[in-house]
Every structure is written in structure tokens, then in C-alpha cells.
Amino acid sequence: MNLLSGLEKFGLKGDGELDILNDGSEAKKKQTEKAKAEVVELTEKDFLLDHKMKCPICDKEFVVKGVKSSKVKRKEPDADLRPNHEYVDTLKYGVCACPSCGYAALRRNFEHLSPTQRKWIREQISANFKPVEEPKMEVYTYDYAVEKYKLALVSAMAKKAKLSEKAYICLNIAWLRRAEIKTIPDDTPMNKKRIENCQKEYEGFYRQAYDGFMKVTSTEMPPYNGMDANTVDYILANMAVHYKDYDIASKLISRLITSSGTSKRMKDKCLELKEQIVADLKAKAN
Structure with a gap:
């Protein structure tokens, strides 16, 4: 049953199913999803x-x-x-x-x-x-x-x-x-x-x-x-680990950790690298 019938004489559409809970969000969602699908992938x-x-x-x-x-x-x-x-x-x-x-x-x-x-x-x-x-x-x-x-x-x-x-x-x-x-x-x-x-x-x-x-x-x-010097020391420490020069890597890491000019983020990375060295040495010993 068309609950909005009779509105046609006012020039308004009265056809379709009445649903006062429909706020249009579902249609907007579908439109957004369609727009996203049409976005050209960046290269x-x-x-x-x-x-x-x-x-x-x-x-x-x-x-x-x-x-x-x-x-x-x-x-x-x-x-x-x-x-x-x-x-x-x-x-x-x-x-x-x-x-x-x-x-x-x-x-x-x-x-x-x-x-x-x-x-x-x-x-x-x-x-x-x-x-x-x-x-x-x-x-x-x-x-x-x-x-x-x-x-x-x-x-x-x-x-x-x-x-x-x-x-x-x-x-x-x-x-x-x-x-x-x-x-x-x-x-x-x-x-x-x-x-x-x-x-x-x-x-x-x-x-x-x-x-x-x-x-x-x-x-x-x-x-x-x-x-800067700290950046190069950190790169060298990682390269030293690559070449299994663990003594050199450990010295560079210790220098970075104790330096007041080393950022907290880099010190955290140094501690992670230090753990990797310890793990590598244990594996080598076994």
C-alpha cells in the first residue's frame, strides 16, 4: 500500500515504500564506496x-x-x-x-x-x-x-x-x-x-x-x-652485524647508547640491535 498516495496533486512524488527510519545514510555509504572504487590507483x-x-x-x-x-x-x-x-x-x-x-x-x-x-x-x-x-x-x-x-x-x-x-x-x-x-x-x-x-x-x-x-x-x-656522526655510527653498527663484526658493532652501539646526543628512538633501536647480536652469538655458540 502506498501510504503517501494523494500527494501527486501537489506535484510531489507519493510513490514508493514509506520508511521514516531511512535517513539516507545507506545511500550515502553506497555512493562513497562507489567513489572509492573509482579512484585511480597512484603509481x-x-x-x-x-x-x-x-x-x-x-x-x-x-x-x-x-x-x-x-x-x-x-x-x-x-x-x-x-x-x-x-x-x-x-x-x-x-x-x-x-x-x-x-x-x-x-x-x-x-x-x-x-x-x-x-x-x-x-x-x-x-x-x-x-x-x-x-x-x-x-x-x-x-x-x-x-x-x-x-x-x-x-x-x-x-x-x-x-x-x-x-x-x-x-x-x-x-x-x-x-x-x-x-x-x-x-x-x-x-x-x-x-x-x-x-x-x-x-x-x-x-x-x-x-x-x-x-x-x-x-x-x-x-x-x-x-x-651526522650518530647516524653514520648506527648505519655502521648494522653493517657490522651483517658482516658478523660483532665487536665493532657492540662498540658502536655502546657509544651511541651512552652519548647524550643520541635520540631516544635511536637508543631504542640500538637496544634492539644489541639483543640481535646476543641472539646471534648464542646461536653461533650452539
Whole structure:
């Protein structure tokens, strides 16, 4: 029975079932769910933009991709403080590389060159560099990013950069390869070979970074390529555990825990790492 019949003469709809308990919330809920389903899933390219750069070596202009830092959301870093973000691996975009002359460097260091360093780059890098056609891509692949970091490393060596800069580049290459391994399914012989090669590069550059930063802490004054002493000590402690250098790791942890400049959060992480060392040593003893 239509309880609202008779309202038609007023121009109002009187058809349908009467339900005074219906406040429209159910319809709103369905509409919201429909809207959520229609939202386009964000991808890495949504967090990137093109930057025009001018090379300080050859004065040529080129374009590199950068991250919209204000839009990316941080996630929990790896144990050795490798940064992680939602949707995009920001480390892939940490280097600027000139496609004309071969000069490359970490973004923060790209334009900072002395006249003598420019001379060294021209003589040792640009004079031998063979330009290749840059691939068109919406996002950088891990191989492409690592390639640019390797160019940055040889440029750093040519310009006689501080050891902290070279060690940091090596650390970033290792971090990139480690992240790449997680994206490769081990379902085919070819993929297994890729994983093996990535693992070798990861271990090789991680070792270079470890040995480099160990020397840096006794030969340079902080900050070490933008990182304070406590941050580098904590990274080194984790790297030392990776290499089972438990004595070194324990000394670094003790120094951090007793330092008044160490944050509570880092001290808590140090205590967790200390427990891991104790567990590893017990397992080794058994």
C-alpha cells in the first residue's frame, strides 16, 4: 500500500515504500564506496616531475626526473636506515648525469665544483665519454638508476671527492640492488641469474661503503656527506652485524647508547640491535 498516495496533486512524488527510519545514510555509504572504487590507483610516475639542469662541465642543458618530495609519504626505513616511501623509491632519482659529457653527481653535489675539479672531470671523464641515446621512460628502472650512480662514482673519483661522498654513493648502489632483488620473482632461470648478479653487486658495493665509512669516521669531520656522526655510527653498527663484526658493532652501539646526543628512538633501536647480536652469538655458540 502506498501510504503517501494523494500527494501527486501537489506535484510531489507519493510513490514508493514509506520508511521514516531511512535517513539516507545507506545511500550515502553506497555512493562513497562507489567513489572509492573509482579512484585511480597512484603509481610512481604520479610523484615525479621533470627538472631542467645545466651541466657545469659542458654547459649543455638536459632534463632529469625528480621526486615531488612534498607529496611522498615516508615508510619505516630498513634496519640500516635505507629510506623507504610509498609508491616511489626516491633513491632512484638521487643522481644527476649529463648525457653529453658524462659528468654525474649526487643532486646536492652536482653544481659544487672547483675549477680544478672541472679540469679533472674534463680530462678523465668527458674526454673519454661516448654519449648514448637516452631511453624514454616514465619512471627510472633500477638498472638505469644504478648506471647513473656508477657514473657519479667514477666522477667522484676523478674529481678527488671526499671519501664520505664516494662511500655514500656505494651505499646507495647497494641499497638499490637490494631493493631490486625484492621485485624479481625467482620463477625462471633467467630471473634467478638476475637475482644472483644483483646480490653480487649488492654485497660488493655494501662492502665498499662499509670499509669507506669506517675510515671516514677517523679521517673526516662530520657531517659526512650530509649525515651526522650518530647516524653514520648506527648505519655502521648494522653493517657490522651483517658482516658478523660483532665487536665493532657492540662498540658502536655502546657509544651511541651512552652519548647524550643520541635520540631516544635511536637508543631504542640500538637496544634492539644489541639483543640481535646476543641472539646471534648464542646461536653461533650452539
